[in-house]
Amino acid sequence: MSTIFKKIIDKEIPAKIVYEDDDFIAFEDIAPVAKVHVLVIPKKEIKNLDNATEDDIMLLGKLQLTIAKIARMLGINEEGYRVVTNINANGGQTVYHIHYHIIGGEKLGVMA
Ligand code: AMP
Numbered sequence: 001m002s003t004i005f006k007k008i009i010d011k012e013i014p015a016k017i018v019y020e021d022d023d024f025i026a027f028e029d030i031a032p033v034a035k036v037h038v039l040v041i042p043k044k045e046i047k048n049l050d051n052a053t054e055d056d057i058m059l060l061g062k063l064q065l066t067i068a069k070i071a072r073m074l075g076i077n078e079e080g081y082r083v084v085t086n087i088n089a090n091g092g093q094t095v096y097h098i099h100y101h102i103i104g105g106e107k108l109g110v111m112a
Helices: 004-009 054-074
Strands: 017-020 024-028 036-042 081-084 100-104
Touching: 004 024, 004 036, 017 054, 024 054, 036 054, 054 100
Parallel strands: none
Antiparallel strands: 017 024, 024 036, 036 100, 081 100
16 A cells, blocks of 8 residues: 655655665655654565565665665764664554664664
8 A cells, every 4th residue: 555655756745855766765754853864765665674575685685775875975974873664553653665764963862
């Protein structure tokens, strides 16, 4: 089932896009929890990590490197940042299209 993120991917609704390639799009979170809060999203519609399969191994590997590339682009890599993916209700997932939060630009509190 398509979500609001699919509409952003398809440019049906606007977003502050910071990065895009054939496989991924990254844009600023509408409700940032830190000075830098960007969402990185595979264009493939996977509900969350729990629904990824072995077919997604290459995509998810590339995603990790893309996250690191975007963090360097944003200039937050040296000072550090956090990467979060929420899964289902207890994980706090609200949009059911797999995505990774890049959170940084300031010192973050202990979380895990
Ligand atoms: P999650 O709670 O992990 O599913 O994350 C969903 C995130 O999407 C939240 O941090 C929201 O603030 C963000 N979000 C929802 N709608 C939009 C939108 N139209 N543009 C940018 N970010 C959004």
